[in-house]
Amino acid sequence: MDDISTSALFIFLLLLILLSAYFSGSETAMMTLNRYRLRHLASNGHKGAERAQQLLERPDRLIGLILIGNNLVNILASSIATVIGMRLFGDIGIAISTGVLTLVVLVFAEVTPKTLAALHPEPIAFPSSLLLKWLLTILLPLVKIMNWITSTMLRILGIKSVKSSDALSQEELRTVVHEAGALIPRRHQEMLLSILDLGNVAVEDIMVPRNELYAININDDFKSINKQIINSPYTRVLLYRDTVDDAVGFVHMRDALRLQSKEQFTKSSLLRAVKELYFIPEGTPLNVQLANFQKNKEHLGLVVDEYGDIQGLVTLEDILEEIVGDFTTTMIDAPSDDITPQTDGTLVIDATINIRDLNKEMGWDFPTDGPKTLNGLILEYLEDIPSANTCLRLAGYPIEIIEVSDNMVKNVRIMPEFYDASQS
Known part of the structure; x- marks a missing residue:
């Protein structure tokens, strides 16, 4: 370096500091990227996001590349700073250049670019991914050697490398929904959280209990049966013989009224209009039962315990209300009748x-x-x-x-x- 002027060394040192800042900022920006937003942008054809996603598929290689580049630049910068210090201040210049360079690197090549990258990762990560991808192609053999040495040392120490997963747990997803803020309307947040809670709620938690079932004893007087059907507040009514445990089936009020209009309304015709019963084991989680309703094309079922005794009634509407709220509530937040x-x-x-x-x-x-x-x-x-x-x-x-x-x-x-x- 004796043939190179001091001013040229200063310029070269400045370029090295800028390169160090680039590597530091790129590392933070790439590691700070939101993985889910990155996938969304990449799936929509964003070139920078696609490059960044490819690099992050092997984070060990990406980190190895950045560390190699950053350390080479910093070591070279230290050597040049030492030469400049000795030319300007003699032997004491080594100490001066070390102190000044340490301060400059910390402020301008570490803290400032990393802070900026943490605050705005995408504008830094996406453009820098182009250069990083090119450098990785050139330095890949060196990166592989370094990663092999590192993994060998970890195995000697008894540490197994486990590939991390970006999958979110239920509680983490709950936190994401809570922190979405204005990006997701509050009502939609509540619905999403209700869906997450379906697996923690069983059918007996929301069923209409046995003693509150609106059901008709088919052995009653026919006039009483006819009156109960006319006054039924529900579209489907359970028919039973003397006790609810001896249930016959559900009859749709539409079918009963059609029989009445044709003057064919008898106990026999009513029993022929009955739909087959659908039973639900007590303890079934709501998310499972929702899928079962869909699979079996059912809208309601009777909840039974381990002895086969009927405990209550659950409908598809009951489960949907757990997600979207009560369909019968008013716009005013008033207490229920209870x-x-x-x-x-x-x-x-x-x-x-x-x-x-x-x-x-x-x-x-x-x-x-x-x-x-x-x-x-x-x-x-x-x-x-x-x-x-x-x-x-x-x-x-x-x-x-x-x-x-x-x-x-x-x-x-x-x-x-x-x-x-x-x-x-």
């Missing part, structure tokens, strides 16, 4: 309400891993059938039992203003 606000701030609640519905509507946190109704939860907690005016604290909420009949808690008063989180 919840009656009082002037003193307390709430009178029908104790047969489903706990999951109560938690969802009021934002409460009653346990859902046991009984399905508030009545069942109270009975489990007290281990006895209480009398009216009994008070207790459950899940942090003070509860007063208002009415008890037929061995059930009918109505309770809950005082949310006295909620105690330490009791939950």
Whole structure:
């Protein structure tokens, strides 16, 4: 370097610092790229995204290439800085050049480009991928040798290289949906999260319980049957013989009314119009049952326990409401008919309400891993059938039992203003 002027060395040093900044920024930009957005852009034909995706398919080679380039540049820059320091300051110039170069490299070739690349990865990664791909083609033998040496050392140390996966777990996907912000409307976020929760909810959590089924005993007087069909609030009604466990099938009100119009309405003709029963095992997750409804082309089914006893009824609409919300709700966020606000701030609640519905509507946190109704939860907690005016604290909420009949808690008063989180 004796024949090269000091000014030329300065220019060469500046170019090396710029190259170092390029390698540092490119490394951060490539590693910071959003993999899912990258795939989206690449699938739409974005050339820069396609090159970046190809490079990231072998991150070990990409990192090896960048480290080789960055270290070669920094070592060469250090040598040139030493020569310049000795020419300008003599022997003490070695120390001066080392200190100055370290500061310059840290600020201009490391921190600044890496920070910029972390903030704006795509504008840096996509153009730089062109040069990186060209360099990788040239230096591939050297990169392979370095990676082989590295992997050999890791094996000697007993460390196995495991290929990382970009697949998201359910909780990670939930976080992505939460952090989408304005990119996904809040209502759509709620629906996506509800879909993720389907696997954690079983059919018995949302079914219409057995004692609330609207069903018709086919052994009743025919006039009574006819009256029940006319007054039915549902399009399909369950027919049974004396007990719900001896269910006959579902009859569509359209078919029953058609028989009435043709004056062919008898018990025999009604039984011939019955649709075959579809049974659902208790404990079936909602996501599985949704697929089963679709596969079997069914819209409703009876939930049975391990002994074959009917526990309730689940419809396709019930599952869809878990995703999109209640179809019958109004535009106003008003409490359901089971919840009656009082002037003193307390709430009178029908104790047969489903706990999951109560938690969802009021934002409460009653346990859902046991009984399905508030009545069942109270009975489990007290281990006895209480009398009216009994008070207790459950899940942090003070509860007063208002009415008890037929061995059930009918109505309770809950005082949310006295909620105690330490009791939950």
